Structure formats: structure tokens, C-alpha cells
Amino acid sequence: MTPLREAIEGCSVLVTVGAGGVGKTTIAAALGLRAAMEGKGSLVCTIDPARRLANALGLSELGNAEARISESTLAAAGLAARAPMHAMMLDMKRTWDELIERRAPPDKRERILNNRFYVALSTALAGSQEYIAMEKLCELRLHRDYPLVVLDTPPTAHAVDFLDAPNRILDFLDNEAAKWLLTPALAAGKFGLKLFNLGGSYIAKTISRFTGTETLQQLAEFMLSLSTMNEGFRERAHETRALLEADTTGFVLVTSALPERLDEAVTFHTMLVQNKMRVVAVVVNRTHAPVPAEAWAACARLPAGALRTKLEQTLKENEHLAKVDALGVQRLAAGCPGTPLVQVPRFELDVHDLSSLWATSNYLWG
Amino acid sequence: MVISGDRRVNLRRLVIRELAHRRLVVVTGKGGVGKTTVAAALALASARSGQRTLVCEVSGKERIAPLLGRAEVGTEVTSLEQNLWAVNVRPQEALREYALMTLKFESIYSAVFENRLVRYFLRFIPSLQELVLLGKILFHAKETRPDGSPRFDKIVVDAPATGHAISFLSVPQVLLDTVPPGALATDARWMRDLLTDPATTGAVLVSLPEELPVNETLELHAALRTKVKVTPALIVLNGFVEERFSAEDLAALPEPVHATAKGHAARAELSAQCRLKLEAIGTPLVTLPRLFTSPLDRAACEALGRAFLAGKAP
Numbered sequence: 001m002t003p004l005r006e007a008i009e010g011c012s013v014l015v016t017v018g019a020g021g022v023g024k025t026t027i028a029a030a031l032g033l034r035a036a037m038e039g040k041g042s043l044v045c046t047i048d049p050a051r052r053l054a055n056a057l058g059l060s061e062l063g064n065a066e067a068r069i070s071e072s073t074l075a076a077a078g079l080a081a082r083a084p085m086h087a088m089m090l091d092m093k094r095t096w097d098e099l100i101e102r103r104a105p106p107d108k109r110e111r112i113l114n115n116r117f118y119v120a121l122s123t124a125l126a127g128s129q130e131y132i133a134m135e136k137l138c139e140l141r142l143h144r145d146y147p148l149v150v151l152d153t154p155p156t157a158h159a160v161d162f163l164d165a166p167n168r169i170l171d172f173l174d175n176e177a178a179k180w181l182l183t184p185a186l187a188a189g190k191f192g193l194k195l196f197n198l199g200g201s202y203i204a205k206t207i208s209r210f211t212g213t214e215t216l217q218q219l220a221e222f223m224l225s226l227s228t229m230n231e232g233f234r235e236r237a238h239e240t241r242a243l244l245e246a247d248t249t250g251f252v253l254v255t256s257a258l259p260e261r262l263d264e265a266v267t268f269h270t271m272l273v274q275n276k277m278r279v280v281a282v283v284v285n286r287t288h289a290p291v292p293a294e295a296w297a298a299c300a301r302l303p304a305g306a307l308r309t310k311l312e313q314t315l316k317e318n319e320h321l322a323k324v325d326a327l328g329v330q331r332l333a334a335g336c337p338g339t340p341l342v343q344v345p346r347f348e349l350d351v352h353d354l355s356s357l358w359a360t361s362n363y364l365w366g
Numbered sequence: 367m368v369i370s371g372d373r374r375v376n377l378r379r380l381v382i383r384e385l386a387h388r389r390l391v392v393v394t395g396k397g398g399v400g401k402t403t404v405a406a407a408l409a410l411a412s413a414r415s416g417q418r419t420l421v422c423e424v425s426g427k428e429r430i431a432p433l434l435g436r437a438e439v440g441t442e443v444t445s446l447e448q449n450l451w452a453v454n455v456r457p458q459e460a461l462r463e464y465a466l467m468t469l470k471f472e473s474i475y476s477a478v479f480e481n482r483l484v485r486y487f488l489r490f491i492p493s494l495q496e497l498v499l500l501g502k503i504l505f506h507a508k509e510t511r512p513d514g515s516p517r518f519d520k521i522v523v524d525a526p527a528t529g530h531a532i533s534f535l536s537v538p539q540v541l542l543d544t545v546p547p548g549a550l551a552t553d554a555r556w557m558r559d560l561l562t563d564p565a566t567t568g569a570v571l572v573s574l575p576e577e578l579p580v581n582e583t584l585e586l587h588a589a590l591r592t593k594v595k596v597t598p599a600l601i602v603l604n605g606f607v608e609e610r611f612s613a614e615d616l617a618a619l620p621e622p623v624h625a626t627a628k629g630h631a632a633r634a635e636l637s638a639q640c641r642l643k644l645e646a647i648g649t650p651l652v653t654l655p656r657l658f659t660s661p662l663d664r665a666a667c668e669a670l671g672r673a674f675l676a677g678k679a680p
Contacts, residue, residue: 020397020527021579116544256398260429298623310610311623314630320658
């Protein structure tokens with residue numbers, strides 16, 4: 001049995017990770033589609049800020065709620081799924097609001113939701129996406145009953161943050177310094193620069209020259225309001241970590257065989273393994289097959305001339321692409337010991353509809 | 367709208383002028399479309415045309431200097447060759463420089479910014495990293511030489527991929543909406559003003575002739591114009607496949623080479639379709655040919671740089 005077939009059948013969470021532009025979203029969607037076709041209901045969730053998944057699934061738009069890919073859409077591509085397939089795109093702001101509404105004490109809710117730092121945190125500021133994606137993954141796992149959730153992640157740099165997100169929350173909450181910082185102000189029952197008086201007004205003054213005094217006060221207030229939710233965050237961070245390390249969670253590392261992507265892929269693999277995550281397969285996407293000998297022979301039989309020259313050039317280019325890929329696959333195999341490699345060939349045209357997703361899934365399924 | 371070959375060449379010259387008069391050129395696009403290569407090629411072309419050019423990377427691992435056949439330059443602005451400098455901007459060092467600029471004294475920096483409580487707070491101001499990265503780049507855009515002339519005529523930024531580029535470039539505005547008046551807000555304001563000034567800053571959107579990258583470029587273009595308010599100056603359609611086989615060629619070829627030629631023709635057709643779709647948004651567009659060089663190296667960047675300058679395929 002191929003590793004991905006085993007993973008689709010055995011796992012309840014699959015996370016696709018990798019650099020940008022390697023086709024992660026396509027692979028995520030193909031895994032979800034395959035699961036549904038084989039009778040295992042699936043949800044494909046993308047946290048990528050660019051709206052790629054809707055595009056690949058032929059939906060005009062994906063929202064924060066899970067949408068079922070309709071039977072007629074599937075039928076139009078000649079597919080009949082034995083179980084339902086769903087897709088969604090994570091809406092950061094909505095998910096944050098839901099989190100606050102669920103977890104914050106009623107008297108603090110308004111104060112948090114209206115704090116300017118909260119508004120920025122939940123809408124536009126870079127980096128908070130990862131926190132909220134973890135939250136969503138947990139929620140989907142605990143409160144929904146999809147047999148398989150396929151989670152698509154943002155490109156490398158941020159995917160590292162993504163794995164690190166629950167740790168960072170825990171680190172922040174568990175750290176003595178943070179507690180020391182917050183407790184006196186809580187005890188004093190008011191917010192503001194008192195917080196920093198701990199370390200001497202020297203520090204407070206210097207920092208406020210950098211950020212502005214009011215900024216510190218507002219940030220302090222925001223952190224204090226959030227601190228009432230600490231216990232909840234802590235529990236959730238533990239749950240998330242446990243979920244990512246679970247036997248039923250598998251990581252699918254997607255890469256292309258191009259030299260400029262290889263190092264990133266190997267680094268990523270090493271990091272996942274170090275973090276005790278189970279990498280079920282490395283998918284080498286869009287590889288080029290070697291030029292068959294018959295093609296060269298047929299080319300040699302053509303009369304000399306412009307057409308033959310053009311054909312030779314094309315065959316040489318194809319040969320070059322195939323060689324680069326073969327070399328890349330070798331280096332990946334050496335760099336990711338113990339993890340099976342699955343190759344998906346480049347299709348003549350882009351994969352952007354259900355039938356090509358289905359064709360892709362054939363290579364994953366084996 | 368169909369643009370003839372001649373007009374395309376003219377358009378290309380116009381484009382060079384468009385980019386030449388802007389101080390700040392931000393190169394972005396979907397992951398894997400060749401942003402770094404295009405940034406390196408643009409910087410090289412700009413330096414060759416006589417402009418003092420600085421190329422900045424922000425994504426961690428340094429790629430441009432090695433791509434141009436040089437040793438990594440690290441976080442100090444380093445000369446690569448005549449008229450060309452490079453720097454790898456990293457958050458930790460940028461924060462230090464930025465803080466020193468505000469605080470003036472190293473000793474205060476150490477006492478304050480290396481305090482672990484303070485580190486916790488700074489880490490929790492979510493976009494501080496992006497702000498200091500951007501701050502350092504924009505600082506170089508404003509730097510002058512002793513005679514008062516700008517230190518660099520041109521700054522080429524190899525920016526993060528689409529979604530993150532939008533967050534990255536929005537940081538000054540987001541901070542303005544977030545933080546009350548103070549040093550941070552003042553800095554955020556001048557950064558925002560510099561980025562949104564169409565005479566100073568232009569974005570180069572790099573794309574590939576495939577469906578998903580093209581759609582993403584259209585989205586990025588709209589977001590830059592309406593949300594981030596950074597002017598899209600140029601679209602670079604990288605990896606463009608020119609038509610090679612005519613219908614007669616295809617008819618004359620037996621299998622299995624017929625399939626080879628047909629594959630090429632399909633890619634060329636897709637390239638042409640993608641170009642039409644991107645041309646329709648009205649921002650000047652140049653195509654760069656697909657290169658069969660591996661790994662990409664200085665020669666490849668030079669070839670692309672010449673393509674920018676001359677309006678000819680290398």
C-alpha cells in the first residue's frame with residue numbers, strides 16, 4: 001500500500017506544508033477529494049491568505065464556514081463521491097471574534113473586542129494567522145465529525161511559525177517574567193505604566209520614547225484582558241500540540257524538484273522530525289519525465305531543416321528539465337531519510353479543476 | 367486588447383523609464399514565480415544603466431549575492447560591483463539599528479532592549495518585526511551623501527510572497543490605526559507616505575503563465591491599488607513560452623514527436639492567454655523567457671537584465 005493511501009485511510013488530520021508555489025493547495029485538495037471518493041468524508045481547510053483553494057475546486061468563493069462541494073459539480077467532472085467533501089477558507093477576524101466570545105468572561109468581552117490592538121491583531125497584523133489556524137484546527141477536530149481534515153498551510157517561513165504557534169502561546173503564558181509583569185498591575189486594579197515601574201522607571205521611560213506612552217498603556221490593558229483567558233489558552237495550546245503529535249495526524253511535505261526549493265524542503269523535513277511530527281510522505285510535485293529514446297529516434301528520421309531544429313531544441317529542453325528533476329529527487333531522498341517520496345508529474349496544463357485534481361490524486365493514491 | 371509585437375517593444379522601453387524614475391521598487395508575487403531572480407535582474411539592469419542601486423532581501427535566507435556569484439553580504443550594506451550594493455535585512459539587527467536611531471546610546475539599548483521583560487513585550491507587538499524591516503529599507507531610501515545627493519538612486523526590494531507582502535506593506539497603515547501618537551506613529555506615518563507616493567514607490571508584480579499564478583496576480587494588483595495603496599508599476603510575466611510550432615509543423619510531425627510539439631504548443635498558447643488576461647488590467651507588462659539554466663546563476667540574471675534594458679529576448 002502506498003504511504004499516502006495508508007495516510008488517507010488511517011489519519012484523521014493531514015497537514016500539507018512546504019514552500020510557496022509548489023502546489024500545496026492542489027495536493028491538499030486532491031487528498032481531500034480522494035478521501036471523499038473512497039468513502040471517507042473530508043474537509044479541506046486553507047489558511048493561505050491568497051484564495052487558491054476555491055479556484056482549484058471550481059467554487060466561486062470559499063468562506064469561513066465549511067461548504068460542501070456539490071454532487072452536480074462533481075458529476076460535471078465525471079466523479080461520484082461515496083462520502084461528502086467540504087472545503088473552507090479561514091477568516092481570521094471571524095475566528096478571533098468567536099474565540100473571544102467563547103472564552104472571555106462576559107464583562108471583559110467588549111473591552112477586548114474594542115481595544116485597538118485587538119482589532120489590529122485579529123484583522124491585519126502579520127503572524128497572528130498561525131495562532132488562529134491552530135485554534136480552528138482544534139475546534140474542527142473536537143466539535144465536528146469529519147473523518148478527515150486536510151489542512152493547507154502558508155508557505156515555509158510562516159509554516160514554521162505555524163508549528164511554533166502553540167509553543168509560543170505556552171511559552172508566553174508559562175513564563176515567570178510575563179507573570180511578574182502582569183500580576184502587580186492586576187493587583188493594583190489599574191492599567192498603565194505602573195506595569196513597568198517594576199523594572200525601574202528608566203526602562204519605562206526609554207521604551208515609551210520608542211513606542212509612545214499611550215501605546216504601552218493600551219497594550220498593557222490588552223494583555224491584561226487577555227490574561228483572564230490564560231487558562232483557556234493554556235489548555236488549548238496543550239490540546240493543539242497533542243493533536244499535531246498524535247498518531248492519527250500526518251504531515252505531507254510538498255515540494256518541487258527545483259534546486260532552489262530543495263534546501264528549504266530538507267530543512268522543513270528536519271524541523272518536522274525534530275518536533276516529533278510524523279511526515280507520511282514527501283510529495284515531489286510537477287516532475288518531468290525523461291525524453292523517451294523513440295522520440296529522439298523519430299526526430300533523427302526527420303529531414304534536416306527548421307522543423308527538426310525546433311524539435312531538437314524542444315527535446316533538449318525537456319531532457320534538461322527531466323535531468324534537473326531526477327537530480328532533485330535523488331537529493332531529496334538523501335536529505336529526508338526514512339520518509340517515502342511520491343512523485344506527481346507535471347500535467348500539460350495547470351491543475352485547476354476537479355478532473356485534474358482527480359488525476360493528481362491517482363498519483364498520490366498509487 | 368491585442369498588442370502587436372512592435373508596441374510591446376515600445377511598451378518595454380516605457381517600462382524601463384517607469385522604473386528608472388522611481389526611488390523604490392518592490393518586487394512581489396506568488397511564491398515560486400521567480401521574484402528573487404527578477405529582483406536580481408532588475409537591480410543588475412538598474413546598476414548597468416548608471417543608477418546607484420541597492421538590492422534588499424527580507425526573507426531570511428540570502429539568495430541574491432550568491433545568485434550573482436558573490437559571497438553572502440549579511441546585514442551590512444555591501445558593494446557587489448560598480449553601482450550595485452546588497453543587504454540582507456533581518457529583524458533582530460534591524461530592530462537594534464532602529465532603536466539606536468531613536469535612543470542614540472548603545473548602553474541604553476542594551477539595558478532596555480536586552481531586558482527580558484521588554485523582549486516579551488516587543489515580541490507581543492505583532493508587526494514590530496515588519497515595521498523595523500520596512501523602516502530600515504526606507505531609511506536607506508532617504509539616506510544622503512555628504513554633498514546632499516541621495517546615497518542610492520534606486521532601491522530594489524525582494525519582498526515576501528503575495529499574502530505576506532500585503533501584510534508587510536500594510537504595516538505602517540495598520541500601526542497608524544493602532545498606536546496612539548508617539549515616536550512609533552510618527553515613523554509609521556512617514557513610511558506610509560513614502561510607500562504610497564506614486565512618484566517614489568512602484569510595485570513589480572511577478573507572475574507565471576499558469577492559471578493560478580495569474581489569478582493571484584490579479585488579486586494582488588487589486589489589493590495593492592485599493593487596500594495597500596502602493597502603485598503597481600509593472601507586471602513581469604516570467605517563464606514565458608513563445609510559440610514555436612505552427613499548425614503545419616504539428617500536422618507534419620509523426621508520433622511520438624507530435625506529442626512533444628503539441629505539448630510545447632499548448633504551453634505557448636497558455637502563455638499567450640495569460641498575457642492577454644494580465645494586459646487587460648492596464649499596468650505595463652513585460653514577458654521574460656523561460657530559461658533552461660540550472661541552477662540559476664549570474665549569467666541567467668544578466669540575460670534577464672539585458673532583456674529588461676533592451677526589450678529583446680536573451
